[in-house]
Amino acid sequence: xxxxGRTDRGRRRYxxxxxxxxxxxxxxxxxxxxxxxxxxxxxxxxxxxxxAYYQGLYADAYGGGGEPPAYDTGDFETMLERERPDAVxxxxxDATHARYVTAALDRGCDVICEKPLTTxxxxxxRIAEAALRSDGELVVTFNYRYSPRNSEVKRxxxxxxxxxxxxxxxxxxxDTVHGADYFRRWHRRKxxxxxxxxxxxxxxxxxxxxxxxxxxxxxxxxGALRFYGPDGPVGRARREHGAPPDDPFALDLDASPRLSAxxxxxxxxxxxxxxxxxxxxDIDIExxxxxxxxxxxxxxxxxxxxxxxxxEGYRVAFNGTEGRLELNVCERAxxxxxxxxxxxxxxxxxxxxxxxxxxxxxxxxxxxxPGTELILQRHWSRAExxxxxxxxxxxxxxxxxxxxxxxRDAAPDPLHRRAGFPDGIAGVLVxxxxxxxxxxxxxVAIDELGLPRETYARAPTPT
Numbered sequence: 001x002x003x004x005g006r007t008d009r010g011r012r013r014y015x016x017x018x019x020x021x022x023x024x025x026x027x028x029x030x031x032x033x034x035x036x037x038x039x040x041x042x043x044x045x046x047x048x049x050x051x052a053y054y055q056g057l058y059a060d061a062y063g064g065g066g067e068p069p070a071y072d073t074g075d076f077e078t079m080l081e082r083e084r085p086d087a088v089x090x091x092x093x094d095a096t097h098a099r100y101v102t103a104a105l106d107r108g109c110d111v112i113c114e115k116p117l118t119t120x121x122x123x124x125x126r127i128a129e130a131a132l133r134s135d136g137e138l139v140v141t142f143n144y145r146y147s148p149r150n151s152e153v154k155r156x157x158x159x160x161x162x163x164x165x166x167x168x169x170x171x172x173x174x175d176t177v178h179g180a181d182y183f184r185r186w187h188r189r190k191x192x193x194x195x196x197x198x199x200x201x202x203x204x205x206x207x208x209x210x211x212x213x214x215x216x217x218x219x220x221x222x223g224a225l226r227f228y229g230p231d232g233p234v235g236r237a238r239r240e241h242g243a244p245p246d247d248p249f250a251l252d253l254d255a256s257p258r259l260s261a262x263x264x265x266x267x268x269x270x271x272x273x274x275x276x277x278x279x280x281x282d283i284d285i286e287x288x289x290x291x292x293x294x295x296x297x298x299x300x301x302x303x304x305x306x307x308x309x310x311x312e313g314y315r316v317a318f319n320g321t322e323g324r325l326e327l328n329v330c331e332r333a334x335x336x337x338x339x340x341x342x343x344x345x346x347x348x349x350x351x352x353x354x355x356x357x358x359x360x361x362x363x364x365x366x367x368x369x370p371g372t373e374l375i376l377q378r379h380w381s382r383a384e385x386x387x388x389x390x391x392x393x394x395x396x397x398x399x400x401x402x403x404x405x406x407x408r409d410a411a412p413d414p415l416h417r418r419a420g421f422p423d424g425i426a427g428v429l430v431x432x433x434x435x436x437x438x439x440x441x442x443x444v445a446i447d448e449l450g451l452p453r454e455t456y457a458r459a460p461t462p463t
Contacts, residue, residue, distance in 0.1 A: 011035075012407075015042040015068075015085035017076060017100045018092035019050045020262060022114055026089050027054055029403045031061040037407040042083040044071045045092075049266035076100060080107045087112060087136075093186055094193050098123035105134035112139050112406055116202040117424030119194035120432050121449040124425045128455045131421045139406060140424035142206045145417040146405070147398035149372045149388045153316075153327055154211055154415050156386070161376055162320030165212055168301045172204055172314040177335050179287070179307035180249055183228040183278040188285055190435075195285040197221065198431035201305055204314075205293075206419065206427040208303075211318075214295040215426060215457065220443040221434035223286035227308040230281040241273045251275040291434050310334060311368055323378035333368040425456035 014030060016023050030040050040058065043051045051070040058067045071079040073092075080088075080103065087110035090100045098118045104111045105127075117140050118124055131138050144150055157165065174182075182200070186192045193199040209215065227233065234249075253264035253275050263274035287307040294300050313330040377383040404411070405418060429451065433444040447453070 012038040012086040013041045013084070014038050014087050014089055015044065015079060015083060016040060016054070016089045016091065017044040017073065018090060018114075019043055019045040019047070019054050020091065023054070023089070023091040024057075025399060025403070026091070026112070027057065029407065031058055034403060034407045035061075038087075040068045041085055042068050042071060042079050044073055044076055044079055046073050047266050047270050047272070048072075049269050050262055053261045077103060080104065080109065085109060090114060094199055095119045095123075095191060098126050101127050101138065102130040105130040105136045105138065108135045110136045110138070112141060113424065114141055115206070115424070116194065116198050116428050116431070117421065118428055119192075119198050121429065121451060124428055124432075124449075124456070125451055127421060128425060128451070138421040138424075140419045140421065140427075141402055141406065142203065142210075142417075142419045142423065142427075143398040143402040144203050144207055145210055145398070145415075145419065146401035149327060149329060149374060150207060150211075150398075151415055151417065152374060152386060152388050153318075153325065154417075156325060156376065157211055157318065158213075158415070161323070162318060162325050162378065163322030165299050165318050165320050167299055167319045168208060168212070168316065169319075170204060170208060170301060170303045170314070170316045172201075172303075172305050173309035173312060174200075174305070174307045175309050175312040175332055175335050176249070177332070178312055179309065180228070180278050181251070182285070182307060183280075183283055183287070184251060184276045185274055186272070188228075188276070188280070188283040190285050193285065194428075194431055195223075195435060196305060196307060197223065197286070197289055197291065197434045198428060201289070201291075201303070201434075202424075202427040202431055204303065204305075205430040206423060207316075208293075208301055209295075209426055210416070210419075210423070212295060212297070212299055214297050214299065215453070216293050216430050216433070216446050217296045218294040218443055218445050219291060219430055219433035219437055220293075221289065221291040221437040223289035223434075223438050225283065225286055226288045228278045228287050229283040230279060232279050234279065241275045241277065249278045286438070289434075291430075293430060323376065323381070326373075326375045326377075328373045328375075330368060330370045330372075333370050334366065422456040425451065429456065 016027060027040060030038050043054055045051050048070055055067040055070065059065070069083070088100065088104040090097055090111060090113040092100060094116055097113055101111050101113055101117070118127060127138070182188060182196060187199055205216070225231070253259045259274065263272070267273065289305045291303040292300065293303065311330065311334055312332040315329070316327045318325040372388055374386040374388055375383050376386050405413070429446050429449055432449060433446055437444045
């Protein structure tokens with residue numbers, strides 16, 4: 001994003017709307033590793049307890065005093081007028097993104113929005129209209145683009161390592177720690193998140209569109225709630241929330257000072273249950289999904305997402321006219337009771353903070369090991385492993401590189417990793433079309449969603 005209008009000793013002024021888990025990555029950077037580039041000047045949320053947690057982080061970082069003021073979401077426009085931020089970081093519930101993004105853009109602010117950009121075609125339309133009439137710039141933070149392993153795939157495809165891509169097979173598995181977490185919290189209602197084919201798979205659909213430098217044309221999807229929810233096969237008593245010691249699907253908020261501060265103590269203020277029952281009857285999103293997508297230039301994608309696997313990671317294979325490229329990633333090799341025992345001091349419990357990216361193994365995981373393997377095999381040649389310059393931190397090193405790009409414009413971008421509103425819209429439209437396909441039992445053309453193609457067409461990737 002183009003950094004103009006620096007107003008605080010050369011640092012840009014940032015307001016954050018939404019002060020849950022995901023906001024901390026941005027806030028911690030602004031008061032720590034990236035404090036030279038920006039400063040948080042306002043917080044906005046429905047819950048003052050959560051905002052107080054972030055004010056405490058600020059006070060600890062700066063020695064007390066000057067904490068950013070807290071605003072209720074009903075006063076969002078007042079906050080923009082009074083605090084005059086250069087940019088707004090949006091990390092609220094997905095279905096509310098469009099409101100804050102459009103209001104900030106209409107004020108001329110730059111906007112940094114967590115994925116997904118929004119949850120449906122109407123939200124996409126509103127955001128596109130605001131972005132086109134605004135002087136502000138909108139960035140969607142697709143951190144997986146910045147992961148070195150995914151960037152290496154992009155580089156190889158751009159260089160024509162396997163010729164013209166003809167088809168893609170992409171499997172993503174979420175384990176019973178990370179996957180289950182989507183069924184504990186607000187994500188489990190499609191009205192809030194659009195379901196996992198919008199909230200989670202937007203990451204993956206964006207990767208494929210970026211890798212191929214192509215746009216989706218037609219979508220067919222199947223999906224169901226097969227494991228979680230009231231009819232799941234686990235067969236145990238229901239509960240409202242909390243953490244019975246013998247329940248491997250329960251989350252103990254009190255075992256984590258951070259989760260307790262953000263959600264346990266905050267529950268008294270707004271009633272939001274962070275540690276809900278994953279077998280609750282109010283869950284209406286799918287946990288097993290399969291999607292077929294045809295892209296405009298001809299490639300087809302076969303995609304699957306499972307949210308209750310015993311390990312976590314993804315596999316993607318590209319078939320091309322000159323060979324095949326395969327990426328295999330294991331982020332967590334196993335969920336083991338004994339490893340949870342080490343963390344919490346009690347048996348049969350999940351890893352402490354399931355919302356954290358699982359970039360590590362839990363104890364001795366047997367023959368499956370965490371790590372990444374990238375294999376290139378050209379026609380009439382032996383397979384070869386491609387070295388990947390792995391980075392540290394969450395999402396395979398993607399978060400750190402994303403923050404540099406968002407807050408500092410730190411480096412040239414030959415892979416076109418920065419994502420604007422057209423990229424965010426394209427990813428949401430695939431998920432929205434998939435939701436319609438599941439509901440209507442038919443293939444859905446992206447054009448049926450009513451957005452002109454030029455609204456979300458990407459600029460060609462530089463070569």
